[in-house]
Amino acid sequence: MSPELKNGRFVRQANRFTDRIGTGEFPAEAGRYQLYASLACPWAHRSLIVRRLLGLEDTIGVTIVDPIRDERGWRFTLSPDGRDPVTGARFLSELYTATDPSYEGRHTVPCVWDTVSGRLVTNDYPQITLTLESAFAPFHRPGAPELYPEELRAEIDEVNDEVFHNVNNGVYKAGMAQTQEVYEEAFDALFATLDRLEARLDGHDYLVGDRLTEADVRLYPTLARFDAVYHGHFKCNLRRIIDYPRLWAYARRLYAVPAFGETTDFDHIKRHYHETHRFLNPYGIVPKGPAISWT
């Protein structure tokens, strides 16, 4: 990653491709779109969880990138011939360039490719899960959960906002900080929010409305990566998730759901961060621990 830094502060780039499936030239259709994801990336993890929860595996294909990103970016080296089976590309960047030859931002996952027009529709990760929940509703499996119900949206949005700034992106702000002050600010906000979430889960299995929602989908990927990566690599070490009894029980409860557990790959997670972020970990040594059982 080439972090976006302003005064020692990590400021995440805006999402460049923001067309929406279900509008205009991009109708929701089975077999038309391909999702590109890394099992290491928390933003991509959300979309893999929702695809699986809603039973969209046969509707939307997925290509998983190699967990290690080198100077050429995400690669399709998990395929036997090193090429994405859908587009034939070797690097994710080829999909970005095919869509906009002048694009100069980072080539990020998750993103969604349209096989009909041969271009990227979106790399707007907060919108991707909402699109799977709304535009693809006709393709959901019977009994699929409604993750963003109308009556809970205001509360879900409020929780998501705090979780995004202080937790999902908060760990990156702490980990990428280049001044002590910026680091401590992110660190304090992160643990203050984790404390609030711990209190919020008192007597509740889920964050909002006593049911599984988009709020849980967005918090979980950060919890899954926390003790294995963020605690050490990003210096988020006031406490671990296993030190929070309710958050830890909640994280394991979600992990037991196949859509969460089976999309959680600790090997990709640990190798990606420690081997890719050489500016934080110059020798690329991957820690052997921690010994934590999620089951």
Ligand SMILES: N[C@@H](CCC(=O)N[C@@H](CS)C(=O)NCC(=O)O)C(=O)O
């Ligand atoms: N699209 C967002 C979030 C997605 C994102 O950051 N994905 C990371 C992986 S966790 C990525 O693909 N990074 C590629 C790069 O930095 O070159 C962004 O641009 O910040």
